[in-house]
Amino acid sequence: MxxxxxxxxxxxxxxxxxxxxxxxxxxxxxxxxxxxxxxxxxxxxxxxxxxxxxxxxxxxxxxxxxxxxxxxxxxxxxxxxxxxxxxxxxxxxxxxxxxxxxxxxxxxxxxxxxxxxxxxxxxxxxxxxxxxxxxxxIEEHFLLKDAFSCLIKAKNKLKLLDEYGQIQKDRFMEKGLSSFDSRTLDNLNIVKYEVALYSRIALVSFFSFLESFVNSIGFDYYYRYRKVLDRSVIEILNGHKKGRFLNIKTKIEKFQRIMRKDGIANIVLSDDSQIRDPFKTLFHEFEKLRNSSVHFTPEKTRIWLKPHDWVEKAEDLSKLTIHAALEIWKQCHETHKGPDYLGRLEYNRLYDMSNANEDKIKSIERMF
Incomplete structure (x- = not known):
């Protein structure tokens, strides 16, 4: 040598x-x-x-x-x-x-x-x-944390709204007044806006997580098997077909057929008569509200909701999204457990972790 x-x-x-x-x-x-x-x-x-x-x-x-x-x-x-x-x-x-x-x-x-x-x-x-x-x-984990963080902030703001409203109501009743003054109304409206703000962001973030998660499943399979896959399959796994973007529902169906050994799509979303929950409610009801929150027009679903309704919508969507993501993972990977790197997609576990982070932020704020 x-x-x-x-x-x-x-x-x-x-x-x-x-x-x-x-x-x-x-x-x-x-x-x-x-x-x-x-x-x-x-x-x-x-x-x-x-x-x-x-x-x-x-x-x-x-x-x-x-x-x-x-x-x-x-x-x-x-x-x-x-x-x-x-x-x-x-x-x-x-x-x-x-x-x-x-x-x-x-x-x-x-x-x-x-x-x-x-x-x-x-x-x-x-x-x-x-x-x-x-x-x-990984990117979808950031979006998942974003979504839960916004949901918790929305619920905390709603709690603030209820507590502040009750205190002010009691105070005004003691004075024999039947209605709030303009300053109190302004304060209530500011908190109401915060409730709606974080609820809307939570809605968008949970949908963004789901879309990112589905894309991630496709890219993962593509990266691992790219040397043996047909060009048409590679295109689908990258979210396209004949140069056009595939929507999330199409990707969910096609990814199952590509990844599963039996080539079957157990989650069917292309036929309305076969769509089952959580996907039915997720795509028929909440997708419209998400779209209105992102690019509203008077002809779309209204986003002028009461604070309690906003939080209820955000919380309902959070549960549907996690349920849907878990089902997609199980079907594509042919497993009975959720992804470990995303907390198994166990709702309570993810919620509690995010809530603990919110408590830590509050404790930091109290230091100053």
């Missing part, structure tokens, strides 16, 4: 370890970075004989570091192949350490069974790197 080949071999080992240090807890990135920088300077600043003698030392040290990692995360490809692809990632994403990396790509390089926190990850689930190590996220 000539010197250049030897340099490439040791350097590729170093690059592989840089990838490992960026995401796994067993290797500290900052400590490892110093080793890699020293190796880089050795190669760049020394002559051939000096490089040759020091490469032996570096190879031994890097091998010592890599051996336990390879045992815990067995290689699916050669170190040279992994290093080459890892370098390519930096060419397409200069901010990869900040942006994270799709776990599906990493799964193609190494066995992650000893890394997983959840029992299933969509291919495009992003895991955090370096300063974001041990964290991970």
């Amino acid at each position: 000539n010197l250049q080949d030897k340099i490439n071999k040791v350097w590729n080992l170093a690059v592989y370890l840089q990838m490992m240090a960026s995401f796994c807890k067993e290797l500290d990135f900052d400590d490892y970075k110093k080793i890699m920088l020293d190796l880089h300077n050795t190669i760049k600043l020394n002559d051939g004989n000096e490089i040759k003698s020091k490469l032996v030392i570096y190879e031994s040290k890097l091998t010592e570091i890599s051996n336990p990692l390879v045992l815990k995360y067995p290689l699916k490809r050669t170190i040279d192949e992994i290093a080459t692809d890892w370098n390519e990632k930096f060419k397409t994403d200069k901010e990869i350490f900040s942006n994270g990396i799709m776990i599906g790509w990493l799964e193609e390089q190494i066995d992650l069974i000893n890394f997983y926190k959840y029992d299933y990850y969509p291919y495009h689930f992003k895991i955090g790197l370096v300063m974001h190590k041990n964290r991970g996220e």
Whole structure:
């Protein structure tokens, strides 16, 4: 093996370890970075004989570091192949350490069974790197948290409205007054607006979550099986057919037929006579209210609702959406449990987590 080949071999080992240090807890990135920088300077600043003698030392040290990692995360490809692809990632994403990396790509390089926190990850689930190590996220989870946060805020504002209204009512009755003054009415209207505001955003967010979730299911299957899928199937999984966008109901049906071993769509949405709840109420009633909230016209469903009605609508939709998402997941993945990375889509669990976050925010606010 000539010197250049030897340099490439040791350097590729170093690059592989840089990838490992960026995401796994067993290797500290900052400590490892110093080793890699020293190796880089050795190669760049020394002559051939000096490089040759020091490469032996570096190879031994890097091998010592890599051996336990390879045992815990067995290689699916050669170190040279992994290093080459890892370098390519930096060419397409200069901010990869900040942006994270799709776990599906990493799964193609190494066995992650000893890394997983959840029992299933969509291919495009992003895991955090370096300063974001041990964290991970996916777009539909952000939207799900948005939706529950807005629902809880709407309910809290409604509680404020009821309590404030009752206090003012008692105060005015004590004075022998039969109606509120303009200032009190203005205050009540401001809180009513807040109730409607967060309820509308909750409606939009729950629908956005569902659409994102369905898209995510399609993309996950596409990424994992893209090498063996027909072009027409790839187009559908990416949300199109013959260049046109597919609506969510069509995607739900088609994704089932593509992903299920029996090729059957148990959730049928293209035939009104076969639509069952939660999908029937979700698409026949609440989709219209969502659309009116996003782009209202006088001919659409009215959005001038009473505060209690707004919150009731938002809460009803939240339950329908989670129920629908859970059914879609179960049918597409042919399983009896929900996605672990989304709290199994257990409604009470998701609600309680969001409510706890709201309590934390309130406790922070009380500090000032």
